Amino acid sequence: MIGRRRMRARLAGALAALSAAALLAGCVMIPTSGEVLSVPIEEDQAEEQVTFLPRGPQAGATQEEILQGFVTAGLGPQDGYQVAKQFLAPEFATDWNPTESVLVSSRREPVVRLGAERLELGVQVDAVVDAAGVYRSSRGGGVQDLEFEFEEVDGEWRISGAPDGTVVSAGTFRTLFEPYPLYFVDPSAAFLVPDVRWYPRLATSGTRMARSLIQGPSAWLEGAVTTSFPEGTRLASPVQIEDGVARVELSPEALEAGQAGRSRMLSQLRETLGALGTVSGVELVVRDLPIDVAAGEPLEAEPRAEADPLVLGEDGFGFAGDDGLRRIAGVSAVVEELEPDAVVLSRDRASAAIRTEAGVSLVRDGEAAPVDERPDLVAPSIDPHGWLWSASRTGDRTLRLVDGSGAVVELDSGLPDRGVLTALRVSRDGSRLLAAVRGADSSVLLAAAIIRDADLVPVEIGEAVTVATESAAIVDAAWVSGDSVASLTQDAGGAHVRITQLGGFTSGFGEETAAGAIAAGEGGSTGIRLLEGDRVLQPSGAGGWRAVERGVRVLGVQQ
Incomplete structure (x- = not known):
């Protein structure tokens, strides 16, 4: 069986190479291959969005067809990528982490057979989105070879080894993912500084945003901005939004923050979750009890300037x-x-x-x-x-x-x-x-x-x-x-x-x-x-x- 460590190392190499490259390049538009149904849906947001509903594995599918279907199913993040997991062997399905990274690709190489139960797929990597939602892009990032192993499950081929993460075409990426600014505090505690992350357009985006906010800023901003959440603080449960109020339940470490710190925590969350378009207020909770937060000095998320030249x-x-x-x-x-x-x-x-x-x-x-x-x-x-x-x-x-x-x-x-x-x-x-x-x-x-x-x-x-x-x-x-x-x-x-x-x-x-x-x-x-x-x-x-x-x-x- 292909070693999980080996495959993760290959993707880690891709991430490291792109980290040293440009943050940004132009978006190359290509068609999305594979069978997938595109349906416009209305969410509790200001604009119409699109969800992709990929199909699961078909009876009698070959290894190549299972691989193609699995990659295409990565376009459907609903329910924790449940459709994509149908292409995996049961034991491996619990181990595979689809949110570890997203490879944004403008071209796929022909599938290469490495053995009776092993295939290799080469993808032209234009950008990588890491687990925290940080987007890194590079022109001419090169082809990354991804290895997949197969086994039979009840007479049908299933994937038993694959790199964590998904592969998305450059043209589809902007449809599936949305940029959200996470706001961190500057050293003067006067400003909120945005740090843009990319997440799938899902109802769970608020949870990922809050979790990443607690973890801290992107590597390039470290030392210049901070998060106000005390060390060790975790998101204790998914963010719940009801009647415009986001309920954010934190671990007990959050109580170590003083009133000024709590006020800044609330400001960070309010400004960050406000980007969803459905949040107008935030309630902080620990062990089902609201946290007392006194009004603090306001932080500017967008410092004002004159309109006149x-x-x-x-x-x-x-x-x-x-x-x-x-x-x-x-x-x-x-x-x-x-x-x-x-x-x-x-x-x-x-x-x-x-x-x-x-x-x-x-x-x-x-x-x-x-x-x-x-x-x-x-x-x-x-x-x-x-x-x-x-x-x-x-x-x-x-x-x-x-x-x-x-x-x-x-x-x-x-x-x-x-x-x-x-x-x-x-x-x-x-x-x-x-x-x-x-x-x-x-x-x-x-x-x-x-x-x-x-x-x-x-x-x-x-x-x-x-x-x-x-x-x-x-x-x-x-x-x-x-x-x-x-x-x-x-x-x-x-x-x-x-x-x-x-x-x-x-x-x-x-x-x-x-x-x-x-x-x-x-x-x-x-x-x-x-x-x-x-x-x-x-x-x-x-x-x-x-x-x-x-x-x-x-x-x-x-x-």
Whole structure:
């Protein structure tokens, strides 16, 4: 019999290889093979969904037909993949774990016979979703060989050995699975930070979401965000949703949390389960008794920004709205005098980071203090805790950070040494760093965790993960929301906006323009603004853009 350890090792190798590759690539659409019935159903959600009802094994089926039927049955997660388990020998059916991983495949190789009772199926792996729902994708991930063993049960062939997990075509994946953000707490306990996971569209999704939330964030976010549930806390029973209230029963370890911790636990669950569309409240329970949770400080899941664009133009520096330019006390006059080519405004609007020919400066209280005079600097960023971020576009990748008191921190960014750094943006919650690096033949969009000490001083940058790879040049990037970013690419045909969900997919947005800069304000993708010449463009519907401001030299960034 094929060793279970050996087969799991093969899949573990696939996971490890993809973990080191890109988080995201384009979705390749192919037909789903095999007999399967597709039926639209209505669930207690806002939109119509689709469930797949695969058929069980047929009498007299060959080993090859049983294998084909088993793989196809992986499209039906209902009742714990009961149809898929019908293709397995009874003893093995209790051992096989269908939720261990999902291999997202764009192509299957012909089945190869390895022996009288052994078959091998090769699949082109484009992405892997692990047991926690974390999606990892890679272009050209290679073919993974999956081995299957068979035995006769009451005169019919059944599978007695197979890798854990399922195989789903790339085209079917988006139909069967849904991205859900799990929310974790930043070190300041002021923000909820999303971590996107993918789960089948089932009534049990809330249970998987709560369980993963308790377990903690994805590996790349460790150290930057935390879960508020005390160590050892478990989900004691499935999440029950009734009349919009999710009943979450936890193990007794949850009681070790103080009132502040309990309040954060409740906030995490409320925001996370709210993504289901059927949950408006959460009740925490231990041993059938509700947990007392006092009201705590509110946590922001989506830090607010201005809807009006931030500009430096003919009328000065400020927010350009229908009622004219709204200037910013202690900042606008200095920015207008120094005429920078890049500006980012702090969350409290008390300071700004600017770039001029002399380098990067921090503007505060009507004065500008130089903080980085290295040559060829990228446009700076600023975080919600008052730290200005600066880096060279080429050469040394050391990050220089300066706060309002003049304290200086230098960190190794861990970004690629080669190429040109074209964008550096700290997320509005201050927990993640977004960077764009342009190479000779392609560009890459990267994200990394920002790890801080107890005083919220950045002390380390986590290992960068690839968000997207583009053949065109990425010239600028922006945070669109807590879990989505936008890149502005340029090629011979013009400029294009691409929106990427972290831990998800990339899609084009809007028509081609001649823009050279991008920023985002309130409203998600509708808050995207472009600078084309001296015009600020905003989405106009139906994929178009319309000018909302003219005479603009610099499109500012809001923290």
